[in-house]
Amino acid sequence: MITKYYQLAGIDKVAVVFSIIGENVAVKLLKGLSETDVQRIRARSREMEQVSTALKKQVMDEFYLSVISQKLKSESEPESKKPFDFIDELADEQLIALLEVEEPSIIAIALAQVSSDRRMKVLSRLNPEAKGAVLMKLGSLNNVPLEGIVNVASQLRTKSLYLPKAVEFTRSGGKDVADILGQMTPFEEEQYLETISREDPELAAEIKKYHLTFDDILTSFPENLLRDLMNSVELDAIALALKGSSQDQVDKILGNLPQKKQAMYEPVEGAVAKNDVDKAQKTIVDAARQMEKDGRFSLEEVLGSAEMVE
Known part of the structure; x- marks a missing residue:
């Protein structure tokens, strides 16, 4: 059979x-x-x-696709002399989407036509078993007749016509989630981050590379950046945000304020609703994020520089 x-x-x-x-x-x-x-x-x-x-079924799928594609193809379009030249026009995500559902032999034939960098990008998305099978097939392509290779090219070319455009591909990661968290209320932000930390520690670690908190500002921002940030925020918001902070943290912030602001600073006395403190801290965090958007610093570099290796 x-x-x-x-x-x-x-x-x-x-x-x-x-x-x-x-x-x-x-x-x-x-x-x-x-x-x-x-x-x-x-x-x-x-x-x-x-x-x-x-x-x-595979043959019939190819047949139906070829019938439909003939209707879409312009009669004036010149025939290509290179069966796999259409691959060069595919974005990496499109190539991966095209090949990852194919048999190892088909994937191997296609990967033999692309650069080593693109091969690795496709292979990295395959499960270990499929990756091993593809590597084995890559080593025995000399046994595949020329007509078989041309047939594979024709099949993949037809299927590529139905791929989404490259701009439609997106893969949300830690940065995207961090951006979403940053738009939530402080309470929601904390709750969701705790849930993610429990259920997916790896994702939580990735999020923390891009997720800025008020504590990060106090502990990780260099003095020049801290000074620029605090000078851009109203003094009342700074005083409220520092409610409940240690004296060392308060002194660090005050030390980076202009003398005039230092003289005007008055700590917030008495009990204050936690929600109000959270909002004041978020005001400062939002100001820092705006500075990052303006290209004043890289959040990943600032937070990464705070990690210590023993």
Whole structure:
């Protein structure tokens, strides 16, 4: 029984189509077939080995895609002399989406046509078993007939027409989640971050590279950056944000204020609602984020520089 796509020659696939949809319909869809061609296909149908159901489905999928693509293709478009040149026009995400669902033999043939960097990007997205199978196939492509390689190129070219545009691809990561958290209330921000830390520690660690808190400002910001930040915030907001902070932290902030502001500073006395303190701290965090957007510093570098290695 034939079970592998590359084992089928072009006439074999046409014979499969004939057997499934019938000769009359196939002849109408496959324009340009002569009577001699039809007779050859009939003969091939009789002598062919049995084809697996899964492979028949794959052949029919390719056939239907090719019929549809012919309607979309401009008649004036010149035929390419390089079967795999369409791959050069695909973004990396598109190439990965195209190949990761294919059989290892198909992936291997396609990867043999691209640079080593692009090969690694595709391979890195495969599970270990599939990756090993693809590597094995890459080492034995000399056994694949030229017609089989051309058939694979044709199949992938057709499927590539139905890929989303590159701009439609996005993969949210820690930075995206950190941006979302930064738009929440301090209470929601804390609750969601705690939940993520419990359920996905790796994601939580990635988020923390981009997630700025008031404590980060107090402990990680260099003095020149801290000075610029505090000079951009109202003194009342600073005083309220520092409510409950240690004296060392208060002194650090005051030491980076102009003398005039230092003289005007008055600590907030008495009990204050935690929500008000949180809002004041968020005001300062938002000001810091705006500075980052303006290109004044890189948050990842600032927070990363605070990590110590023993």
